[in-house]
Amino acid sequence: MNGAATRLVVHLLHQLNTEAAELRMLNLIRHMSPARYRHAIVCLKDHAGHGALLRQHGVQIISLGKREGKDFGHYLRLFRALRRLQPDLIHTRNLCGLEAQLVAALAGIKLRVHGEDCTAPGATHLKYHLLRRCLRPWIGHFITVSGELQRWLIDSVGAPPARVSRIAVGVDSTQFHPRLGPPALLGPPGFMVEHALVIGGAGNFEREENLPLLVEAFLRLLDGALADPRPLRLLLAGDGPERARCLDLLHRAGQAQRAWLPGRRPDLAQLMRAMDVFVLPASGQADSALLLRAMASGLPVVASAVGRNAELIGTGFTGILVPAMTPCQLAAAIGDYGRLPELAARHGARARAHVLAHHGLPAMAQGYMAVYDALASRAGA
Numbered sequence: 129m130n131g132a133a134t135r136l137v138v139h140l141l142h143q144l145n146t147e148a149a150e151l152r153m154l155n156l157i158r159h160m161s162p163a164r165y166r167h168a169i170v171c172l173k174d175h176a177g178h179g180a181l182l183r184q185h186g187v188q189i190i191s192l193g194k195r196e197g198k199d200f201g202h203y204l205r206l207f208r209a210l211r212r213l214q215p216d217l218i219h220t221r222n223l224c225g226l227e228a229q230l231v232a233a234l235a236g237i238k239l240r241v242h243g244e245d246c247t248a249p250g251a252t253h254l255k256y257h258l259l260r261r262c263l264r265p266w267i268g269h270f271i272t273v274s275g276e277l278q279r280w281l282i283d284s285v286g287a288p289p290a291r292v293s294r295i296a297v298g299v300d301s302t303q304f305h306p307r308l309g310p311p312a313l314l315g316p317p318g319f320m321v322e323h324a325l326v327i328g329g330a331g332n333f334e335r336e337e338n339l340p341l342l343v344e345a346f347l348r349l350l351d352g353a354l355a356d357p358r359p360l361r362l363l364l365a366g367d368g369p370e371r372a373r374c375l376d377l378l379h380r381a382g383q384a385q386r387a388w389l390p391g392r393r394p395d396l397a398q399l400m401r402a403m404d405v406f407v408l409p410a411s412g413q414a415d416s417a418l419l420l421r422a423m424a425s426g427l428p429v430v431a432s433a434v435g436r437n438a439e440l441i442g443t444g445f446t447g448i449l450v451p452a453m454t455p456c457q458l459a460a461a462i463g464d465y466g467r468l469p470e471l472a473a474r475h476g477a478r479a480r481a482h483v484l485a486h487h488g489l490p491a492m493a494q495g496y497m498a499v500y501d502a503l504a505s506r507a508g509a
Contacts, residue, residue, distance in 0.1 A: 135216035159493035210235040243271040298492030299420040306426030307401035315388040325358040328403030333368030336412040345459035362387040400425040424483040428475035446479040
């Protein structure tokens with residue numbers, strides 16, 4: 129052991145491949161006591177050039193180079209990395225890190241935590257059976273971010289309730305805050321115009337995020353069927369495989385000049401302050417951190433009723449939930465905010481207040497440290 133005052137925690141990630149993933153880890157680590165915990169990150173795949181900010185905080189990053197498909201050699205590489213680091217505690221995340229719990233036990237790591245922040249898998253999922261039948265006894269404590277996952281771990285996996293903690297996702301409400309005056313003149317010439325309703329979205333443009341559906345809803349608003357008295361603009365931040373499809377839809381409709389897709393940007397907080405409404409049309413598990421950043425920015429949110437969205441959004445109070453894959457209802461909900469700016473302002477203010485009350489970064493970090501401390505205390509470490 130490295131001593132209770134400076135325990136080393138290894139965070140096992142599938143991949144550290146986006147600015148958002150790096151920011152999530154940085155927000156956690158920099159709000160934990162450096163006198164009590166040090167940190168290292170082990171990536172099953174790679175870190176794709178990310179991690180500079182984490183290294184500035186003394187975090188070592190190791191990539192195991194796991195290949196696609198069956199790569200049993202990465203278990204040996206993980207074992208060797210853990211024996212070399214000799215951490216006091218390992219924190220794995222999501223189903224991709226489950227087998228690492230057994231590898232960690234074989235490597236002599238006594239304190240083991242597993243976190244789940246994805247949608248509960250179906251009962252036919254292979255790793256569901258692996259967790260339920262084989263790996264559950266090897267995991268010292270479970271951390272989850274939602275009531276749905278907490279119930280799943282207790283009822284379906286059989287984890288003892290005392291070994292399951294729910295810790296809310298935290299967001300930096302000082303970086304993500306409402307705009308204090310007129311929106312900044314961002315984007316290409318002619319994009320930002322006076323009194324425009326800027327409809328915003330962001331993500332990695334993965335298929336599950338379903339950002340082309342937002343483009344379809346935007347085009348429906350423009351075609352006059354759901355007439356809005358304000359000029360409409362679309363701002364989509366991020367990059368990924370579905371971005372080209374979004375651009376193609378806009379160009380074929382002849383509306384590309386009303387949209388701005390700037391790609392990946394380090395100034396997401398500033399971009400959100402240029403938006404009037406944030407839309408999350410995901411067809412599957414949504415990015416709750418992204419949703420919370422929009423809420424912290426004082427934006428009303430229109431989102432599909434999937435994943436944890438219903439837990440985070442009080443429909444009719446801080447935002448509007450619509451059925452997934454329904455561009456007409458998505459457009460209608462966005463149009464409501466355009467026609468009723470006072471409703472948008474009211475929902476945005478409530479969204480900001482909800483984040484401040486329930487999703488602070490210090491509270492999230494304290495929750496993690498409480499789990500780590502209790503696990504070490506039970507083990508006599």
